[in-house]
Amino acid sequence: MDFGRISxxxxxxxxxxxxxxxxxxLRPALAAETxxxxxxxxxxxxxxxxxxxxxxxxxxxxxxxxxxxxEEKVPExxxxxxxxESMINLDGATLLFPTSFGYYNPHVxxxxxxxxxxxxxxxxxxxxxxxxxxxxxxxxxxxEAQYISGIVAGHTSKSGKLGFVAAKPIPQVLRNINxxxxxxxxxxxxxxxxxxxxxxxxxxxxEAEATNSLIDQGVDVLTCHVDGPKTMVENxxxxxxxxxxxxxxxxxxxxKAYLTGAEWNWEALYPKFVKxxxxxxxxxxxxRGGLKEEIVKVSPYGEAVTDEAKKHAEEIKAKFMAGDYVxxxxxxxxxxxxxxxxxxxxxGQQDAELEKMDYLVEGVLGATS
Amino acid sequence: xxxxxxxxxxxxxxxxxxxxxRFLQRHGARIEYVLIPGAALLAALAAFGGFIAxxxxxxxxxxxxxxxxxxxxxxxxxxxxxxxAPLILTALCTAxxxxxxxxxxxxxxxxxxxxxxxxxxxxxxxxxxxxxxQLAMVCAGMAGGxxxxxxxGGLRHYxxxxxxxxxxxxxxxxxxxxxxxxxxxxxxxASLNKPSTREIGAANMIGSIPGTDVHWGLVFGLxxxxxxxILIYHxxxxxxxxxxxxxxxxxxxxxxxxxxxxxTICFLAGSCAGLAGMVEVAAVQGRTNANLAxxxxxxxxxxxxxxxxxxxxxxxxxxxxxxxxxxxxxxxxRLGLPDASVLVLQGIIFVFVLxxxxxxxxxxxxxGKS
Numbered sequence: 001m002d003f004g005r006i007s008x009x010x011x012x013x014x015x016x017x018x019x020x021x022x023x024x025x026l027r028p029a030l031a032a033e034t035x036x037x038x039x040x041x042x043x044x045x046x047x048x049x050x051x052x053x054x055x056x057x058x059x060x061x062x063x064x065x066x067x068x069x070x071e072e073k074v075p076e077x078x079x080x081x082x083x084x085e086s087m088i089n090l091d092g093a094t095l096l097f098p099t100s101f102g103y104y105n106p107h108v109x110x111x112x113x114x115x116x117x118x119x120x121x122x123x124x125x126x127x128x129x130x131x132x133x134x135x136x137x138x139x140x141x142x143x144e145a146q147y148i149s150g151i152v153a154g155h156t157s158k159s160g161k162l163g164f165v166a167a168k169p170i171p172q173v174l175r176n177i178n179x180x181x182x183x184x185x186x187x188x189x190x191x192x193x194x195x196x197x198x199x200x201x202x203x204x205x206x207e208a209e210a211t212n213s214l215i216d217q218g219v220d221v222l223t224c225h226v227d228g229p230k231t232m233v234e235n236x237x238x239x240x241x242x243x244x245x246x247x248x249x250x251x252x253x254x255x256k257a258y259l260t261g262a263e264w265n266w267e268a269l270y271p272k273f274v275k276x277x278x279x280x281x282x283x284x285x286x287x288r289g290g291l292k293e294e295i296v297k298v299s300p301y302g303e304a305v306t307d308e309a310k311k312h313a314e315e316i317k318a319k320f321m322a323g324d325y326v327x328x329x330x331x332x333x334x335x336x337x338x339x340x341x342x343x344x345x346x347x348g349q350q351d352a353e354l355e356k357m358d359y360l361v362e363g364v365l366g367a368t369s
Numbered sequence: 370x371x372x373x374x375x376x377x378x379x380x381x382x383x384x385x386x387x388x389x390x391r392f393l394q395r396h397g398a399r400i401e402y403v404l405i406p407g408a409a410l411l412a413a414l415a416a417f418g419g420f421i422a423x424x425x426x427x428x429x430x431x432x433x434x435x436x437x438x439x440x441x442x443x444x445x446x447x448x449x450x451x452x453x454a455p456l457i458l459t460a461l462c463t464a465x466x467x468x469x470x471x472x473x474x475x476x477x478x479x480x481x482x483x484x485x486x487x488x489x490x491x492x493x494x495x496x497x498x499x500x501x502x503q504l505a506m507v508c509a510g511m512a513g514g515x516x517x518x519x520x521x522g523g524l525r526h527y528x529x530x531x532x533x534x535x536x537x538x539x540x541x542x543x544x545x546x547x548x549x550x551x552x553x554x555x556x557x558x559a560s561l562n563k564p565s566t567r568e569i570g571a572a573n574m575i576g577s578i579p580g581t582d583v584h585w586g587l588v589f590g591l592x593x594x595x596x597x598x599i600l601i602y603h604x605x606x607x608x609x610x611x612x613x614x615x616x617x618x619x620x621x622x623x624x625x626x627x628x629x630x631x632x633t634i635c636f637l638a639g640s641c642a643g644l645a646g647m648v649e650v651a652a653v654q655g656r657t658n659a660n661l662a663x664x665x666x667x668x669x670x671x672x673x674x675x676x677x678x679x680x681x682x683x684x685x686x687x688x689x690x691x692x693x694x695x696x697x698x699x700x701x702x703r704l705g706l707p708d709a710s711v712l713v714l715q716g717i718i719f720v721f722v723l724x725x726x727x728x729x730x731x732x733x734x735x736x737g738k739s
Contacts, residue, residue: 043708071698073708075663078584078653082448083698089444090437091702102563102660124562168552170562199548200659356561369553 033065034094036274037087039080040072041100041227042202048228048247049201053099053123055248056266060274069093076102084111088118095277097270099123108135119283121273124172126355127285138269138287140295141349143179144320145262146223147327148298148313149244150183152260153221154191155309156242157184163214163241164195165207165224165232169368171357173225176262178361179327180223180244185363187312194219195366201227211235221259233258242304249299260313261299268294290349291320334359335366401729402682406675409725410689413718420713426704434703438696445695450583453691455480457590458645459669460676460683461597462518465638466532467678468601469631470614473521475536476642477666478543479514483643484650485547486513488657489555491569491650502573506647514643515636517543522635526628532635544662551658565658575651586648590687593641597680600637610634642666671715675722690715 036057044054050072061068069091074083080103087093096118098108104125112120112135125137153162162184166173177195184191194217196210207224211232214222223244224232230253236243237254245251245261276283289295298317301310319325326348332341340359341347347354360366393400418428439449462476490509494502520539524530550556550566557567575585601607613620613627620627649661672690676682697711 069702071701071708074698076660077649077663078451079663079694082451082695085444086438086448086695086698087702089442090699102658106655168564170564172562 033067034274035067035069035087035092036060037084037091037093037096038068038070039074039083039087039096039098039100039103040070041076041102042073044070044072046228047230047233047250047253048226050099050227052247052264053097053266056264056270057097059267060270063271063274066274074100076100076107078107080107081111084108084120085115088115093118095119095121095274097121097123101125104137119277121283131285133285136283136285136287138273138295140264140293141288141290142262142264142296143175143327144290144349145296145298146176146246147179147183148317148320149223149260149262150180150185151187151313151316152301152305152309153180153223153242153244154184154187155306155312156259156304157188157191157221159218159220160188160191161217161219162191162193163211163217163219163222164193164364164366165210165214165222165226166195166197167201167203167226168199169197169358171355174357174360174368175354176225177364178357178359181361181363182327182332183316186316187309191363193364193366195360195364197366198226204228204231207231208235212239215239215241223261245299251299251302256303258299258302259305260301263297263299265294265297268297288350291317292323328354333362335362335364337362397732398730401732402677404732405725405728406677406722409721410718413714413721416721417714417717420717421704421706421710424706426706430704431700434699435693435696438699439692447581447583448695449688449692450581450587451691452694453687454584454586454590455645455649455665456669456672456687456690457594457683458586458641458648459666460672460687461593461669461680462514462638462642462666463670463673464676464678464680464683465597465601465634465641466518466522467673468607468610468614469634470617471522471525471631471635472533473518473536473635473638474533474670475518475521475539475666476638476645476669477662477664478536478540479517479639479642480646480649480666481540481543481547481661482517483510483514483640483646484657484661485550485555485646486510486643487647487650488566488569491573492555492567495570499572502569503575503651506569506573506651507644510643510647510650511640512643514646515638515640517643518635518639519632522631526631540666547657547662548659555657557656560658563658566656568656569650571655573651574655575648577652584648584652586645586652589644589648591684593644594680594684597637597641601680606630606633642669671719675719 038057040050040053042050044050057068057070060066069087071083074080080098084096084098101124104122108120108122109131112132116134120135122137124139127135127137164177164180166177181193194214198206198210207226208231211222221242222232222236224246229246229250233243233250233253237257242257242259243254244259248263249261251258273283326346328341328347330341330345331339331343334340358368360368418431421428421431438445440446459476459480462479463473466473487506487510490505491502494505517539521532521536524535525532552564555566556564577584609625610630613625613630617627645665650657654660672683672687676686693711693714700706700710701708
């Protein structure tokens with residue numbers, strides 16, 4: 001009896017949501033309560049990539065008239081298509097944030113073509129003219145924040161040996177390693193970054209091994225680019241090394257060892273997107289930015305950061321905020337001695353060549369293959 | 370949930386006219402096969418409901434959303450069937466060798482190798498008509514997966530290596546080969562931040578069953594499951610396999626060629642998982658990359674054990690687990706349960722069904738005795 005009552009109530013609700021989303025387009029639905037769906041590839045409390053997005057989602061929950069639904073640990077297979085469809089069909093979601101890189105092609109593109117009235121905002125994809133107009137991709141130039149981390153790391157390290165625990169030698173990761181190293185060498189021209197690739201985005205055992213082995217080699221400041229920096233941060237702090245965070249602020253995990261970190265600023269960007277839609281403005285299909293555009297940010301400095309390091313970092317950060325600082329400016333040599341960016345060439349934030357980066361700069365110890 | 374409830378109602382109805390003890394003597398064992406797992410499933414759901422109540426959620430909401438997310442709407446059904454499709458094929462990779470008493474748990478590796486082989490075939494035959502490419506992909510996928518599990522079978526037969534361990538370790542070798550090729554020799558230079566092979570081309574994709582958005586992998590799975598059932602229960606080859614599985618020494622004494630049985634069955638088992646890999650490429654991903662390793666092979670082991678290694682029973686069990694996975698998202702969204710709660714339920718079901726094994730042949734009611 002009880003069961004029947006509940007099911008009827010929920011069915012009516014579900015049915016109402018269905019007819020509502022079918023009968024009305026995106027705009028009118030937004031006028032009333034808007035449902036926004038977030039899909040994460042990992043767990044939303046991973047102190048990393050997914051948590052950064054979940055923090056952005058949490059910022060949306062505070063807005064009036066917005067309902068946020070979330071699903072975590074959705075693999076990059078047709079499971080994500082089904083999750084998106086389920087959010088649209090069963091929950092009436094009109095705006096979707098599939099946040100993992102591997103969701104874009106083919107899954108998000110397929111769903112965008114199938115549901116032309118819904119808006120899809122994908123993190124990391126490279127939207128191009130041939131892709132559906134109701135899909136968009138956004139991403140941040142987090143290498144700018146890594147550069148600031150590098151400056152702080154270069155000032156803090158006593159041995160001049162820095163460590164980087166990285167997932168895969170792909171352009172995004174290489175760009176972070178290179179920016180971190182260039183920043184560190186700005187502070188200490190003889191600093192080196194030893195990099196270890198673990199081979200995948202979430203390999204806690206290998207990340208711990210890499211952290212320990214870097215510290216055994218004399219590294220005293222570490223950072224990383226993996227999905228969940230927790231393993232590296234906790235292990236490095238336990239061994240007495242300093243860390244620079246990534247994705248989100250990990251200082252609660254290691255308050256003494258945490259220097260600063262490169263963070264996403266999705267909690268600033270997502271409300272901006274929603275306001276753009278609410279005011280009838282269209283979100284550019286290809287949306288990018290760095291520190292100045294408030295898509296990335298730098299963690300507050302930890303207690304171990306010296307005044308000198310702070311001053312240097314703030315000085316460069318101010319230049320980024322003014323929009324006139326270029327990290328990848330010639331002459332830059334790779335770690336095999338070849339010139340990769342010639343003298344006089346300046347590759348700014350949005351330069352497409354940087355998206356194809358396949359080298360490690362001078363000062364990085366390690367190889368891409 | 371409701372199907373199981375219906376099952377037990379049917380079973381109960383079947384018992385009711387059983388005033389005739391001969392009826393029970395004849396059919397008691399069959400009724401047990403439905404009644405015991407059905408009851409185990411209901412018990413598991415009840416236990417999970419209790420667990421959820423401790424979490425402060427209403428178990429009735431839980432059951433409703435599970436039903437709604439898995440079977441409540443046509444969309445939910447399609448969601449469930451899409452998720453069930455690869456599980457049927459990977460479950461066969463464990464269920465077929467189980468007839469010989471072998472425990473193969475490396476379906477994931479065969480799936481990956483099958484996917485790689487199918488992708489290679491498609492990329493090599495780009496100039497051919499789609500039908501030729503698709504057939505070549507099926508053959509390559511099945512051969513690739515088959516040979517992979519054949520390695521385990523061969524190691525067992527010729528060198529006495531435990532097939533459970535070898536098939537599991539071969540999963541990691543398959544994954545390493547896949548990553549090596551995808552990030553090296555077979556990498557599409559345009560796949561910058563997600564190393565992948567080149568795409569097989571939209572024309573070569575096998576698409577969905579007309580009128581649905583469930584891909585053809587479901588039909589492949591159904592055909593493979595029925596064919597396996599016929600092979601195991603209605604052919605002399607299958608009979609020989611079951612004899613060897615029951616008592617290998619007796620099988621040798623009566624002159625059965627046990628080695629041939631092991632190798633053939635291992636090849637067939639692997640080719641099922643390889644076919645699942647081919648379907649993932651040709652119906653879902655369109656290319657090979659690390660996204661293929663999402664654990665279909667491992668969930669297949671669970672399906673095979675829950676189905677008590679019966680190829681036909683694999684179909685409903687795969688649909689049930691597909692439904693659990695399909696409703697998992699709704700549980701996260703509506704009840705705010707963590708993703709792991711679906712894993713907890715799968716674990717509880719697994720334990721209850723395995724524990725219920727002890728009941729077979731012990732229900733005196735079903736023996737036709739008073």
